[in-house]
Amino acid sequence: MIMFVDVAFPISSYKVFTYKVSPALAEKATVGVRVNAPFGRRNVKGIVIAVYKTNPFKGKLREIKSYVDDEPILDKPLWKLIVWMSDYYLTPIGQVAKTVLPSKLSTRYNPSVLWMVRILSKGDNANLDNLGKNAPTQAKVLAQLKTYEDVIQVSELRSLARNPLGVCQRLEEKGLVKLLKETRTPNVTGFTFDPISKQIYFTKQQREVLHKLSSMLNPKKFSSHLLHGVTGSGKTEVYIEICRKVLAYNRTVIILLPEILITPQIAGRFKSVFGDAVALWHSKLTQAVRAWTWKRICLGDFKVIIGARSAVFAPVKNLGLIVVDEEQESSYKQESPAPKYHTREVALMRGKLHKAMVVMASATPSLESYYNQIKGKFTYLQLSHRYGGAKYPQVFVVDMKKEQDEAGKIGQIFSGLLLDKIENRLNKSEQIILLQNRRGYAPIFRCNNCGEVEMCPSCNVTMTYHKVGHSLQCHFCGLKKKAIELQCKNCSGHNMGLLGIGTQKVEDILIESFPGARIARLDLDTAQSIVSTTKLLKKFSSGKLDILLGTQMIAKGLDFENTTLVGIINADTGLYLPDFRAGERVFQLIYQASGRSGRHKKPGEVVIQTYDAGNAVIKHAAKLDLKKYYNMALSERRELNYPPFSWMSNLVFSGKKKTTVLDRADKVRTGLSGKYKGLDIIGPAPCYRERLRGRHRIQIVFKSAKAQDPNGLKLHHFLQQNFGPEINQQTHSGVITSLDINPVSIQ
Ligand code: ADP
Ligand code: ZN
Numbered sequence: 001m002i003m004f005v006d007v008a009f010p011i012s013s014y015k016v017f018t019y020k021v022s023p024a025l026a027e028k029a030t031v032g033v034r035v036n037a038p039f040g041r042r043n044v045k046g047i048v049i050a051v052y053k054t055n056p057f058k059g060k061l062r063e064i065k066s067y068v069d070d071e072p073i074l075d076k077p078l079w080k081l082i083v084w085m086s087d088y089y090l091t092p093i094g095q096v097a098k099t100v101l102p103s104k105l106s107t108r109y110n111p112s113v114l115w116m117v118r119i120l121s122k123g124d125n126a127n128l129d130n131l132g133k134n135a136p137t138q139a140k141v142l143a144q145l146k147t148y149e150d151v152i153q154v155s156e157l158r159s160l161a162r163n164p165l166g167v168c169q170r171l172e173e174k175g176l177v178k179l180l181k182e183t184r185t186p187n188v189t190g191f192t193f194d195p196i197s198k199q200i201y202f203t204k205q206q207r208e209v210l211h212k213l214s215s216m217l218n219p220k221k222f223s224s225h226l227l228h229g230v231t232g233s234g235k236t237e238v239y240i241e242i243c244r245k246v247l248a249y250n251r252t253v254i255i256l257l258p259e260i261l262i263t264p265q266i267a268g269r270f271k272s273v274f275g276d277a278v279a280l281w282h283s284k285l286t287q288a289v290r291a292w293t294w295k296r297i298c299l300g301d302f303k304v305i306i307g308a309r310s311a312v313f314a315p316v317k318n319l320g321l322i323v324v325d326e327e328q329e330s331s332y333k334q335e336s337p338a339p340k341y342h343t344r345e346v347a348l349m350r351g352k353l354h355k356a357m358v359v360m361a362s363a364t365p366s367l368e369s370y371y372n373q374i375k376g377k378f379t380y381l382q383l384s385h386r387y388g389g390a391k392y393p394q395v396f397v398v399d400m401k402k403e404q405d406e407a408g409k410i411g412q413i414f415s416g417l418l419l420d421k422i423e424n425r426l427n428k429s430e431q432i433i434l435l436q437n438r439r440g441y442a443p444i445f446r447c448n449n450c451g452e453v454e455m456c457p458s459c460n461v462t463m464t465y466h467k468v469g470h471s472l473q474c475h476f477c478g479l480k481k482k483a484i485e486l487q488c489k490n491c492s493g494h495n496m497g498l499l500g501i502g503t504q505k506v507e508d509i510l511i512e513s514f515p516g517a518r519i520a521r522l523d524l525d526t527a528q529s530i531v532s533t534t535k536l537l538k539k540f541s542s543g544k545l546d547i548l549l550g551t552q553m554i555a556k557g558l559d560f561e562n563t564t565l566v567g568i569i570n571a572d573t574g575l576y577l578p579d580f581r582a583g584e585r586v587f588q589l590i591y592q593a594s595g596r597s598g599r600h601k602k603p604g605e606v607v608i609q610t611y612d613a614g615n616a617v618i619k620h621a622a623k624l625d626l627k628k629y630y631n632m633a634l635s636e637r638r639e640l641n642y643p644p645f646s647w648m649s650n651l652v653f654s655g656k657k658k659t660t661v662l663d664r665a666d667k668v669r670t671g672l673s674g675k676y677k678g679l680d681i682i683g684p685a686p687c688y689r690e691r692l693r694g695r696h697r698i699q700i701v702f703k704s705a706k707a708q709d710p711n712g713l714k715l716h717h718f719l720q721q722n723f724g725p726e727i728n729q730q731t732h733s734g735v736i737t738s739l740d741i742n743p744v745s746i747q
Contacts, residue, residue, distance in 0.1 A: 231595025
């Protein structure tokens with residue numbers, strides 16, 4: 001019987017296309033299956049989103065060519081997840097489908113095969129002249145093989161024959177050689193630490209947490225939890241144990257980690273317990289490993305998937321548990337391309353659809369999750385002590401302004417205290433982690449005498465210095481001020497400076513100051529290949545390096561026994577980004593980084609260098625006083641109606657010509673006022689990154705108070721009605737409009 005299907009393609013449009021399915025293919029025509037279909041002049045991969053028995057479309061139809069996969073990849077919940085994401089993030093379903101099922105991946109992948117050949121004794125004794133009369137190439141190849149004792153790769157004979165395999169096959173027919181086929185299974189060992197076995201005796205607190213979680217493990221029910229455990233409290237051991245229980249129910253597990261760099265160590269720990277049932281999944285695997293792993297996930301070979309953001313879509317069947325480790329991390333947000341999803345949101349929805357358990361875990365939860373826990377949306381589980389009596393490190397705050405006055409040197413990178421402590425650790429053969437989180441784009445204009453950075457009074461974000469026009473601007477509400485010529489408005493000093501020290505510079509100074517030390521740097525520039533970074537981390541772990549220097553990527557998740565000093569070179573980096581979450585991020589980063597120190601028997605120390613020692617964020621972070629800081633931050637958010645007290649979305653307009661972008665933003669803005677009570681529309685104002693890749697960027701921010709819009713539905717409908725179809729399309733004189741639902745940064 002002929003069938004008809006609607007197919008969505010990964011294009012930026014909501015349009016779907018109807019196709020005919022021939023009787024031969026009709027049997028497999030189901031919703032969620034991937035097809036190759038003619039589209040324009042090419043064949044394109046698409047996904048079936050509806051199936052009909054009669055033709056729903058009057059025009060002439062083209063025909064589906066073939067299926068992409070042999071097995072249906074999507075189970076119902078995963079398909080529903082795609083549909084939900086398309087609606088929630090206002091993104092065409094074809095584009096969501098491509099995110100969930102990357103088009104390069106297919107269950108038809110087969111690892112490459114390597115042909116080997118070995119000469120047999122009959123071949124060794126064969127008369128080459130006779131053979132050469134009829135088959136000169138075969139004789140040449142055989143002569144060559146006589147010189148080898150062992151098997152060799154057939155491809156090594158390429159200089160003698162254009163098709164060496166064919167020649168060897170002829171020789172094999174004559175009984176002169178033996179061909180052997182070796183499947184080259186992609187090698188995954190470079191991506192994980194070696195498994196180590198360890199005796200685990202759970203503490204009372206750990207047992208309590210495990211007991212609560214186990215009691216909620218129910219194959220028919222969704223549940224969500226916030227596991228708030230200080231760094232080194234054994235959260236990972238808890239995941240492993242609960243994972244064991246979930247597997248016993250014959251269900252599968254996804255463990256999400258915020259940073260690819262820490263996947264090898266954690267995967268090693270899981271492998272020591274679950275062996276080959278564990279698979280690693282992230283974007284830095286090689287093509288072959290990715291393709292191979294994905295196929296085997298589809299076939300059900302793996303029960304535990306450990307990975308970064310995209311692992312939330314791992315097509316495991318019978319999912320029972322998702323853990324989102326360090327759930328506050330902004331790397332969980334996909335910024336581009338659309339859908340701009342947040343892994344936390346997707347994990348919760350996937351958990352609901354699979355009736356699975358979802359555990360948000362962190363030493364420093366996001367304010368959102370912290371608030372959700374207060375509101376009772378998550379059960380709250382706590383691990384408040386480090387395992388094995390390991391003490392929390394002692395923290396020293398160095399006021400770099402004072403340091404500067406005393407040393408008489410400006411722009412110093414290392415304080416005397418930090419230098420002393422590094423020296424001391426080097427002498428004791430203990431290890432050091434140094435954090436220099438150079439992020440942000442435009443430099444910040446700051447007074448080197450008093451540390452003053454100008455803030456916008458109504459948005460509580462930094463004013464950004466603009467060279468052109470010599471002005472300070474709030475990139476949130478658009479407020480603009482003339483910068484006082486090279487003078488601090490707080491102390492009237494004339495020592496204004498641009499901030500900016502990168503890891504590279506720090507490394508140079510380290511090498512100069514400690515010529516004998518073995519130093520490694522890890523940041524986006526050096527972390528190009530995961531295999532080489534894993535090597536580097538293994539090296540540090542086994543004591544072959546003294547100092548590990550890096551950006552925020554080294555601040556979390558790593559567990560090194562001999563690290564007893566963490567230095568935060570400039571704790572203020574990121575503090576002055578024009579984003580209402582800036583403070584929260586800096587707090588979490590300092591707290592996390594501190595957590596790398598003294599995790600085991602040896603006590604640890606942390607040195608925090610700051611130009612703003614009086615800053616509330618730095619002060620609370622230095623005391624590692626999370627509760628106090630969170631309560632303060634929550635009351636600030638409440639006052640300004642920021643998330644978690646409101647729903648937020650932002651709309652970014654970008655284009656080559658500034659005036660066209662502005663015009664477009666103004667026009668859109670004009671039509672939007674007064675739609676419902678509790679909706680707050682801010683802007684248009686320039687984005688913090690005002691020009692990005694040659695495009696001017698202007699944004700409008702929407703806030704919808706939870707008091708009036710408890711589930712965010714009002715804002716959702718408002719956005720859907722006003723913007724749905726035009727998002728991400730090159731419309732209106734080259735101005736692209738892109739919508740971000742629940743953005744993690746307003747930049
Ligand atoms: P977190 O994930 O909370 O930072 P980890 O799970 O990495 O903490 O635990 C810190 C260290 O303590 C790890 O080396 C871990 O193996 C060890 N550990 C934690 N709990 C136990 C336990 N119950 N028995 C033995 N070792 C433990
Ligand atoms: Zn000043």
